[in-house]
Amino acid sequence: MSAPGQPHIPVLLDEVLDGLAIQTGERHVDATFGAGGYTRAILAQGAEVAAFDRDPSAIEGGQSIVAEHDGRLVLIEAPFSQLADELERRGLAPVDGVTLDIGVSSMQLDQAERGFSIQQDGPLDMRMSQAGESAEEWLNTADEAAIADVLFQYGEEPRSRRVARAIVSARPLKRTSELANVVRKALNHKPHDKKDPATRVFQAIRIHLNRELDELTEGLAAAERVLKPGGRLAVVTFHSLEDRLVKRFLRERSGSEPAGSRHRPAVGPRAEPSFETPAKAVRPSEAELARNPRARSATLRVARRTAAAPWSSEGVA
Numbered sequence: 608m609s610a611p612g613q614p615h616i617p618v619l620l621d622e623v624l625d626g627l628a629i630q631t632g633e634r635h636v637d638a639t640f641g642a643g644g645y646t647r648a649i650l651a652q653g654a655e656v657a658a659f660d661r662d663p664s665a666i667e668g669g670q671s672i673v674a675e676h677d678g679r680l681v682l683i684e685a686p687f688s689q690l691a692d693e694l695e696r697r698g699l700a701p702v703d704g705v706t707l708d709i710g711v712s713s714m715q716l717d718q719a720e721r722g723f724s725i726q727q728d729g730p731l732d733m734r735m736s737q738a739g740e741s742a743e744e745w746l747n748t749a750d751e752a753a754i755a756d757v758l759f760q761y762g763e764e765p766r767s768r769r770v771a772r773a774i775v776s777a778r779p780l781k782r783t784s785e786l787a788n789v790v791r792k793a794l795n796h797k798p799h800d801k802k803d804p805a806t807r808v809f810q811a812i813r814i815h816l817n818r819e820l821d822e823l824t825e826g827l828a829a830a831e832r833v834l835k836p837g838g839r840l841a842v843v844t845f846h847s848l849e850d851r852l853v854k855r856f857l858r859e860r861s862g863s864e865p866a867g868s869r870h871r872p873a874v875g876p877r878a879e880p881s882f883e884t885p886a887k888a889v890r891p892s893e894a895e896l897a898r899n900p901r902a903r904s905a906t907l908r909v910a911r912r913t914a915a916a917p918w919s920s921e922g923v924a
Contacts, residue, residue: 645706734817
């Protein structure tokens with residue numbers, strides 16, 4: 608990610624490359640292509656890359672990178688939850704590494720017409736794939752309780768009911784600036800306040816519309832399925848909901864998580880760990896934060912695949 612108007616800077620790039628430990632001739636997956644920052648860096652290490660993005664604009668924009676690399680890059684227009692099926696169908700699995708950079712891309716944030724940013728006025732869209740229900744359609748038709756639930760669950764907004772009530776009262780909403788101002792007024796936001804509460808609301812709506820947490824859960828399982836023994840998984844997240852999900856997945860798959868609890872009892876025999884114990888989470892350095900403020904909330908987790916079979920959804924192979 609990068610600041611608006613600046614070149615797109617992949618977050619924690621050096622740390623991601625260290626974690627991937629790329630060797631010439633390996634095959635890697637960039638599961639979230641975006642503007643191609645990680646893909647370019649992986650290609651520069653001598654690897655082949657299969658890159659995924661569900662945004663057709665990203666795929667179109669990446670064609671010049673394909674042309675530059677003489678068959679070493681394949682772009683696939685699909686959500687990363689489908690990466691295992693798509694790679695296997697093309698004969699590209701197994702792979703040596705998978706990288707995921709979760710959330711909205713800099714390219715999407717910087718295009719006002721995509722409706723992701725609270726900083727620029729645009730239509731209430733927020734669809735990563737540019738298909739399906741838009742934010743405008745959902746906000747103007749969903750009932751108040753459903754809106755409140757989404758804001759609380761995905762935005763961790765403690766006053767979600769108040770915001771939902773304000774949104775319903777202000778309908779119809781068509782522009783990002785209208786939604787942001789409704790939220791600010793409902794929560795008595797002042798221009799000098801440090802945090803803009805509209806950020807949490809936009810995040811929640813975006814996650815809901817794009818099924819982002821479900822995609823992440825399915826994408827992690829797909830990565831587990833295609834990684835070779837010794838293959839590396841690198842995941843960059845930008846807020847606590849995502850990071851908790853990744854942390855729990857890796858702890859469970861490495862055998863570090865308890866086998867069950869009274870809330871979630873173990874079902875059947877436990878599978879062999881499919882990942883080694885993950886390395887300690889990595890956060891951006893002060894130097895990176897100075898040149899790329901959008902990195903401030905980033906967390907990187909890296910883990911290495913074992914030779915064990917991938918787990919089933921019930922936790923056994």
